[in-house]
Amino acid sequence: MLGVASLALGLIVIVVFGSWLLKRFRGGSRSSAQRExxxxxxxxxxxxxxVDLGDVREVAVQEFTEHHSGERQAVCKIEGFVVFVEDVPxxxxxxDVIETKILSFNRGHTSATATFLGRA
Known part of the structure; x- marks a missing residue:
């Protein structure tokens, strides 16, 4: 009797662990927004x-975010590329459409930092 209970418990553990592994490696634990x-x-x-460093571009403000320094930044996009704009009024x-100058890229060049030049 004890052998059957141990076997059943072992099978349950294997099934639960296998399900967890499957979700982990197939991305099942991520929401669709996280996957996107x-x-x-x-x-x-x-x-x-x-964009290149030094480019001056007119962009529309998509949203605002707070930099880790506490400074408010505008979030803009150029062809889907994210640009964080500093020194916004x-x-x-x-x-609002603003004029910006590209100052730098993040490490992976997946976004840029720009400074606010004025309203367009």
């Missing part, structure tokens, strides 16, 4: 940025 974000990040790493709103 991960896929976009990988795509961005494989392509050249659509307080009156700026989502949808």
């Amino acid at each position: 974000s991960y896929d976009r990040h990988n795509d961005a790493q494989e392509r050249e940025p659509p 307080d009156g700026l709103e989502v949808g």
